[in-house]
Amino acid sequence: MEGSWISNALPRYSPSSLSPDSRRRSKAPRWRTPSPMSASAIPPPIVNSIYVPSSSQSPAGPSVQTDDNLLLFRRKQRELEAHLQLLLDAQADALLSGLDDPSTSTAEDDGLSTGSSTPTASALDSRARPSSKPEKIGLRHARVGLYATIRRLAQLKAQESQYLAPNLDHFESVVAQLDAWQGKCHALQSRASEIRSGNDQKRALGLHKQADDMQTDIEDLETRLAKLKSDQRRLRAEAQEIENTVDARLTSYTTSLALVENSVQTFLRDGTSNHWTAIINVADMDRFWQSPSQTRTLKSAKEVFLRERDSLLEKRRINDTEREALEEGAVVWRDTVKQVSAFERTLAKAMSQMSKQPQSQLDSPAETKELLSMLEQTTRELESKHKLAETRSWKLLVAAIGAELEAFLKGKQILEAALASVDGDTSSDEHR
Structure with a gap:
């Protein structure tokens, strides 16, 4: 037309x-x-x-x-x-x-x-x-x-x-697990450090020193030997009890920390699992898993998965x-x-x-x-x-x-x- x-x-x-x-x-x-x-x-x-x-x-x-x-x-x-x-x-x-x-x-x-x-x-x-x-x-x-x-x-x-949507849900769960592990590691490490530097440990060391100093008094003061030995046994027993309590509490935290670290290392060494497959930041994820396993850390893994999660969002x-x-x-x-x-x-x-x-x-x-x-x-x-x-x-x-x-x-x-x-x-x- x-x-x-x-x-x-x-x-x-x-x-x-x-x-x-x-x-x-x-x-x-x-x-x-x-x-x-x-x-x-x-x-x-x-x-x-x-x-x-x-x-x-x-x-x-x-x-x-x-x-x-x-x-x-x-x-x-x-x-x-x-x-x-x-x-x-x-x-x-x-x-x-x-x-x-x-x-x-x-x-x-x-x-x-x-x-x-x-x-x-x-x-x-x-x-x-x-x-x-x-x-x-x-x-x-x-x-x-x-x-x-x-x-x-x-x-x-x-x-x-x-x-x-399914990929986003999957990476949300992985990031949540990494957050939980990181939080547990920080809490356990902080608590163990507090126990090591606490007053109970210092008190036990002081009591040990006091008991050692009493040995000279025992030689000089024979009449007080019985009483001093009794006091020595009491003080050593108390110190040992405190040390046992400290060791028991510390063992519980160190064992939990070892389990968490073992889970983290298992995750970081598992380079063939489906949890590391990315669909957007492919090169970033590929670079992380192709690096030597001993150089992978919980912090770097969290950064990689956070970037993938944020990219999907x-x-x-x-x-x-x-x-x-x-x-x-x-x-x-x-x-x-x-x-x-x-x-x-x-x-x-x-x-x-x-x-x-x-x-x-x-x-x-x-x-x-x-x-x-x-x-x-x-x-x-x-x-x-x-x-x-x-x-x-x-x-x-x-x-x-x-x-x-x-x-x-x-x-x-x-x-x-x-x-x-x-x-x-x-x-x-x-x-x-």
Whole structure:
């Protein structure tokens, strides 16, 4: 379809009836260089990829493989983003070359209002079936395909977050166990140190010294020998009792500390267990487990697993944020298409009535003024949604709504030029 959709809707006002400047503007070639409004028609990737460094340069040892399911999610995401770009290009081409038959607006509106997350067969079959010549996608299919593909991308993000949940729970439990072990080690070590440097130990040493000093008094004071020996036995017995108590208490703590340290060493030496498989910080985890086992410590292990846990939390947060943005954007785009479709139906109805009216009524600019007023109202609503998309940084909707808005602005220029031409003809007839 050649020309704009407004010029097809109002065949009476052909370019020959316009001024030379207007004719030059109407003959401008189809743009491929984006205008300021449509410069965002090719948005950057919606979701940032996750960088997984290659392990080919790692030292010899057990290798950590990148999670195949994450690669599958990214590949599906790129396919959907590529399809979104294809639909955006098709939408832009269709808007420049002329809209689809307005009679199909009802079917298009129904396709968007069902809430289905699956694109129509006509919108996607051209991509699924190989063909020697690609089939051109119409404006209606481009709009429906944009909504359906956005929904599919949101569902993909939800599936990826669901897939990350078990891994996050697993690393949460490992970090909790490491925290418990570290806390026990610190508590036991602190208590053992307090016992070693406590008053009881010092008291026992003092009593031993006092008992030794009494031996000289025994030799000098024979008459006091019995009493002094009794005191000596009592003091030694008391000192021994204190030492036994200290040894018993210290043995309990040192045994517990040894058990905890044994568990820690078993964990650090077990480099083949599933608990060390990472899906995000692969190189970090690989570097830790490929280091010599004697250099691995409880502190370094906790740091590695904390980074993996925090990376999983951040990944899930980003996925949830992007999913919410895509779902909200899909609703805004659906409302936009409904408003555009409503104007197209009104335009088709008006043109049908104008084709049945006599020539004298067609010369009246009333119908054109009414269409121009409706177009301006729809344009203001599109501008509001476009500003909302820019405020929320929805680059995909900025491009899609921007293309629709630019088409309406061009249509407004054509209607205003046509109205001015009719008003000029009417004034000339009145003067004659």
